[in-house]
Each structure stands twice: as C-alpha cells, then as structure tokens.
Amino acid sequence: MKSMNYINKLQPVLEAAFKSQDPDLFDVVFDINGKKIYAEKLILSINSSTFKSMLSDRWISKNDSIKIQTYKYDDFKEFLTFIYSGEYNITNENIFTMLDMAEFYQIEDLKELCDEYLSTMELNLSNIIQLFEISNKYSMIQTKKPVQNFIFQNFKTIFKSDRFFNAEKSVVTEIIALGQTFAIKYEEMFQAAYEWVEYHVLEKQKELNVEAYKMNDAINVEMQEFLPYIQFNQMEVSFFTKYVVKRGFIFTFDELSDILETVKSNVKVKITNEYGQSIYGLLPKENNAVNVIKSLKCSGALGYWLTNCRMPSTPSPLKKRIGAKCYLFYFGDGDIGIYTNPRDDDYLLAEMFSESDIKFTTQNCKIEIV
Template structure:
C-alpha cells in the first residue's frame, strides 16, 4: 500500500489515464484480483509504455478501486455508492461488491431512494440489500403504492414489488388496483409519445403493460363485491375465459374478514356451499365479538352445526380458522386451540402478525 500511495512511476509497470490524470499500479497485482484487469492488460501489454485510458469512470472513483485492491479498504458513501457498485461489477472485484451490498443494506430508505435501490439490487443481484428492502416495504406498502415514484417505476422494479407482495394473502385487491393505475400511467406516457398515431389504443396499451403481472394476482383471494365492482368492469385486460372464471367465482364465494382492535385483520373465503353460514354471518355483519381468550374469539350466533363432517382439515402453515365451535357459535381459533368437535369453515390468512383482542369485528362481502 505504501508503494501505491507513493505513485512513483519507477515502482510500477502499468499506468492508467483518467481525464488527463495518471494512476500507477502493478500488472501482476491487478490481474490476480480482477479477471477484467487480467484481460485488459494482457490484450495490450505489447504497448508497455502506453497509458491505459479509462473513460467510463472518474479519477476519484477509479482511484478508490485501486486503493481497495491494494489495501482491502476504500471510502464508500451515499454519493459514490452506485458508481462503486458498478465499478466492482465491471472489474469483477467480488469482495468490493459485497462491501457495497453491505453498505446499501444499511442505508436509510425512503420513497425517494427505495425504487433506485430496488432496481440496483436486481441489476447487480445483491442479497443483503434485498432483505433490507423487504423489511422496509412491508410496513410501507400502502404509502408505497400510492406514491408518484410507484406510478413511474420501471417494469422490472414493479415486478419485484408485486412478486414480493403477491405472497401476502390479503394484498391482492390493493395490488390489482395499484397495477391498474401504474399501467394506466404507463399507457398515458406512451400515448403522449405516439400522439400522432391514430391507431394507438389506450386499452391495448394498458393490457400489454399488465400481462406480466396478472398471473401473480390471485383473484380467488378477493371478495366477491370487489371482483364485481372493480375487476369485472376492467374486462378488456382479460381473455373471455379468464373473465368468465372471475365472474363465476365472484358469484359463488364470499370473503370473510376479522379485524381486531388494533386494525389488523385476517380473512378467509367461504363458498356458497356454506350458504346457511353465509346468511348467518351476514346477520352479525360488522358486529363486535362477545367473548375472547388469547387464541379464541366468537360471536353470539348459536345454531345447529352441520351434521356431516367438515371436509376442511388443518394444514401446515395455516394458523387461524373460521369455524363453528363445539357449542355451535361462529368463532375464530388458533390451530392449537381447535377441538375435535369444532367444525372448520375456512382457513384465515393474516396481513401481518395477528392477535385476538377484545371486540373483534366480523365482516362479509
């Protein structure tokens, strides 16, 4: 490192020219660390006295790269982080790339930078920063999808966000609306570009933008009223068969949502095969629960339980169930509190960590 700091031309066998400034280094050291340098220097080594011109990076950034190669350390900050990441990728210095990944993972995220960081994490296949991004966007989902940055996000970034939230069972309604708004904005931008094109069709443009995302959306995790009021009217984005399936499903399934005092909710889907149960829940729609324990909540809805055994069984990974308790009342129980005599009606999926609180509200749509 002392030799590199000296920049004494007599001590080195390769020189770089960046914007008229010189940096000296050792061919062997660079070639051992970077396959890019190895190729670059081998190809032109017959021109021993000629400086290697660096045109894609600024002097200070390239100097940081060489400093890292000689010392294992360099200065990374919010200003140069994206350049240093790009330079580490180009010159195949994996450890420097890992340091950049670490730095980005500890950056303070906000709506102004999260989309750029997300795009960067995809471009350079970063691991640590993706985990940090997931931790940020989960609690900021609602704000995120309503931002101008979201509406103007690149398609690659959109797909990353949607793929992540598609794993959240009760996000699909909001996801559909946000994708639709994003596609509408993208189509409007294209319409401006092709303002003189009389054949431009807004619906076709929106459909093209949405096609990659629709397979990620589970319409069977949406309420029937939402499907009929918000999805079906946008029929132009679906094939006839897809639309027919959505309409058929909306007529034969209802979404039940339980919301606690903290505003956190779980939801499940009831088929019209449980029509008597659906009617019963509608009679207590928006009612608050009468009693609760840590893992059980139920409503004053006693009725005769179905005589035939429930076809629904407890599944791994599902924590909450809507059911008729052994006393014949509508209840929600954690899987560990379910009795053999309880009649399971629906699996219930949480948005985040759900807990039973006093006076939970039940709704059906």
Template structure:
C-alpha cells in the first residue's frame, strides 16, 4: 500500500524549506549577481545530470559558493523553484531564457513545456525568426511542426506581404519550408512591392515583369526547384518563366524529368505528397497499388508488395523537421511500401530504403485504408 497523503506532505515540506531560504537547511549555495540562493545537492543532482557533474566532489567542496553568471537572479530562482514544485509561469519575456536553462541543465520536462508554449504563440515579424532559430537549436518538435503547418497562413498576412527585404533574405534560408510554399510566398511578396513601386514611378514604360525579375533575382538561387512537385513546377513556376534565363529554366525542368509525385490520401481525405525518383520498379509497383487500401495506422500505413529492392537507393537522408517519409521496407517475411513517421525508420530487424520526403498541406495522420497513387 502507498500513502499519497504522506508523499504530498513531504513535498510541501520541501517546498516550504526552499521558500524559507534558511541557510541551515541546505548544502548548496549559488551566487547570482551578489545574491545568494540555497538548495539541496541531492535533489538537484538527482534531477539534472548537469548539476550532478557541477556539484560532484571533484569540482566543489561543501563550503564552495557556486557563481552563476549567465542568468539573472530572478530567472535562476524561478528555474530552481520549478525543480522543487514542478510549476513555472512562462511568458513571452522569459521563454527563451528558460528554454536555454532547461537545455543546459538537461531538464527535459521543462523543455517540453517550453516547446508547447512556443508552439502556441502568435507569430509576427518580430518573433518569427527567434522562434524558428530556437526550434532548430533546441530540437523542438512541436514548434517545428507548428511552423511548417502554419507557414502558408503566416505568409498571407499583411505583415509578411509588407515586410522589409531583409526579412525575406532570412526566410529564404529556412530549409524546413516546402520549396513550393517558399517560392509562392516570396513571389506574392514581390508582387506587393512592385505594385507600390509602379504607383510611385513616373516611368511610362515601367515593365512589371522586368521589375519582378529584378526584385527576385537574389532569392532564386536559394529555392530548391528540383525538390518541387512536378505539378507545381509546371503549373506555377513555368508560367513565370520570365524570371529565368532559357538555360536556367531548361536545367530546372531537366532535373525534374526523372521525378514523379507520389500522393497518399487517408480515410479522412487528408493528403500527403512526395517527390519520387523515377525508378521504374518502384513507380510501377506503386501504380499497381492504386486500388489497394493500406493497413496500419497512427505512425505507419503500409501496402504489401512483390517489388524488388529499388535500383537507386538511398541518396535521401533523414532531415530535422521532416516528419513523414515514404519507404520501402525489406523484412525476412514481407516486402512493403509504407508512409511512416521519421522516428519509426530503421527499427531493429528491418532494412528501410528512404524513397521520398512526404509533406502535407494540412494536418495528416496515418490510418488504415489509405490510398497511394503516382501523379
């Protein structure tokens, strides 16, 4: 039998002791900007591997005062309070400092709270890059997914369409955004800028196409045209061919001749896309599955196949920020194609070939009865 009441009483005692900051009750003292903060060595060392190393006998003696130079007294006290109470009041002013402490001191639970908080923030030009850089630096999965899923909404905002060029220079380097969305976003941004310039111009020969090309030339080398879906490339990019030289456009299209788009639709009508190298065996096998429904669900939907190992594996590597992949899985008992979450790839006992990164324009979940087809 266990006494929840006893555990709660002990926890309250720890909390009260910490709030009292009575030096006689503690065996660790921190100095932050001339102010002292007391804590228990055992508690901190048990919770944090960083504290365990910092407070080991190799580095400190009982009477040592440990200086904290990178954080303010209030922020560090709030952080240590979390280690005693499990509670923290996050806000837009302290979130990045707390996230940095959670990472440095290896407090995964606090890091997850920060991840969740940032994924629910309302993004603006002022915080967009701060959030995206934090997502990359600290590997925040919820934030990364939220940014990718909501990018198309953000770039339709007046703030984005009227942003300074310096902002666009940064955003074209953000490689977690699908190239289709990125190109369309900066093209629509450029249209707004050119309309403004046209209204201000006294040049009667003002040419919109020439002005657009001038506005976008420096951004085009950052766009990964070869990773675009062929349908978007031909339906959107080619129609704006005035942006490119003949040789550049020819090179882009040539790189797409060996690429096909694979589309998977779940039973809720949600769709996910990927670019598949035109491997005859893989493409033919997937086309044969057009009228076959998948099995599985949640993290993986799969179709059994008799297709042999793809002839051109595997130049594709897993990347941060990519949640879904199309794979060919070879097991001792069965061969299959699968749409699968990144964390489920390369499980022990399987041999997985990554065929395509899969991206969704809306939320997507694996279900049974998914349909797969080649466009």
C-alpha cells in the first residue's frame, strides 16, 4: 500500500529545502562567479543523465564545488528550481538559455515547456531566422510548424532580409529545402540561394583582398549544395532565360542545354473565373492533357471539365506540396478539374499559382493553353 498523503507532502518539502539553500541539507555545491547554489546528488542524478554522469565520476564534497561558467547564476538557479519543484519562469529573455540547459542536462519535461513557449511566440522578420535555427538545433516539434509556415508565407520578403544573408549556409540550405514540402516557387528558391551565395562570395573576396579572385568558380562551388532542391522544369521560361541562363556558369554546357530544353518544352495552362481572375500552371508539351485542354469548347462548373478520356496508368511525377493554391488534375474517370486538396489517387497535372487571391466560382471557369 502507498500513502498518497505522504507522497503529496514530500514534494513541497523538497522544494522548501532547496529554496532554503541550507548547506547542511545538501551534498553538491555549484559555484557561479563566486555565488553558490546547493543541491542534492540523488535528486539531480535521477532527473538528469548528464548530472548522473557528472556526479558519479568522483565524490563531491561540500568543499569541492562544481564551477559553472556557461550559464549565469539566476538562470542556473531557475533551472535547478524546476528540477526540485516543477515550477518554471520562462521569459523572452531567458527562454534560449533555459532551452539550452534543458537540452544539455537532458531534462525533457522542461524542454517540452520551452518548445510550447516558443511555439506561441510572435513571429516576425527579426526573429524568424533565429527561431528556425533553434527549432532545428533542438528538434522543437511544436515550434517548427508555425516557423515553417511563416517562412513559406513570407519567403520572398525573408530572403531579401539582412538576417537571411547573415545566416549560416546550413540554415539557408534547410530554408531552401522547405520548397520540397511547401509550395514555394522554384524561381524564388533559386534566386534566394544564388543571392545568398553571391553575397558571401563577395564578402570572402573583400576579406582576402585578392583582385584575381575567381568569383564565378567560387559561386559555382557554393551553389552545388542548393541545386538538388530546385526543379528547373517547373520554372517559367521567361525567368529561366532572363535569370538562370545569365548565371549559366554554375552548370556544365550540357547540363544547361538539357535543362533549357526541358523548360522550353513546357506550356502554360491558364484558368480564368467569371470575374476575370486567373491562375496559371505549367504542363509539358507532350502531356496528353495539353491536347485535351485545347479541345475543350465549354466552360467548367466548379473548375470541372468533362473530357471523356482516360487517366494515365503511370503515377504522376508531380507531388503535392503544402500551401499550394490548387492543382490541376485528372479525376479517376479521366475528367479534368482543379482542387486545393486533391486525393492521393488523383493524377496531378500542374501546380497552379496566382499573383493575388482568387475566388473559385461555381460556373464559367475557362481553361486554355496560352
């Protein structure tokens, strides 16, 4: 049998003992810039594998203090207070320190509370890169989702910011890689990667102060890490020829020639609602859907067009991405339609974009190849 009354009394007693900081009650002492904090080896060891390892290597006497040089006194005491009481006082000023201590000393409950706190923090251009770094470094599940959504929704603005240009390459790579999951335009992904690389290569040139510094070669090397995330065949030909081709030195001649041929083989599909608002997508010329769309003579209702054709038997090479405005796709019976969230068994034809919000109307939706 257990006495719950006794158990419920025990926790407040431990908490009160820690707050008293009576040296006679403890067998471990921490020294932070000459100020001491007393604690109990047993309590620390059963709550933290890091403390267990740290305190098991040798006997710690009361006169043999453990110096803490990484953290400030108030922050470390707040951290130990959580271990003894479960209470925490997380603020915008100490959150990153508390998180770092929770990670280093393996206090998962505190780490989860830090994650919860960060997930509700107001996001802006000043803190988004830092929070993205933190969410990756500490595997913050709750924080990661709103941070990723903010980057997706504000990508074009973020990649023009000073904080983006000053971010580490590993962080920029992960931000660019978001385009595989979120519907960031590949044109914007390439431009963001290139401008970040160009900025850092120029800074390197200034640092080395070498006139003969081979800028293009340096940019070429740095860009290779970003290129696998970018689907050039999903770029509009106008952007590719005006922006990418001018920076063609990052490809071999054959690579650039093959990509250009693929880009030029695309045609643009345009859907216009009854208010004259339009969305656009890209289709390969050889895709049978191009001929099907050209043959359609009537407007669609609810973005749905009867085609009397068959859906391809092979899987679509196009994959759904989070936040896409909508997709043009084949229904199971071969008819063509647009929908914001097609099913997994629908055959995706094109991811559709628009420069502004568009209202999907119930009738008179015109589809055409332009």
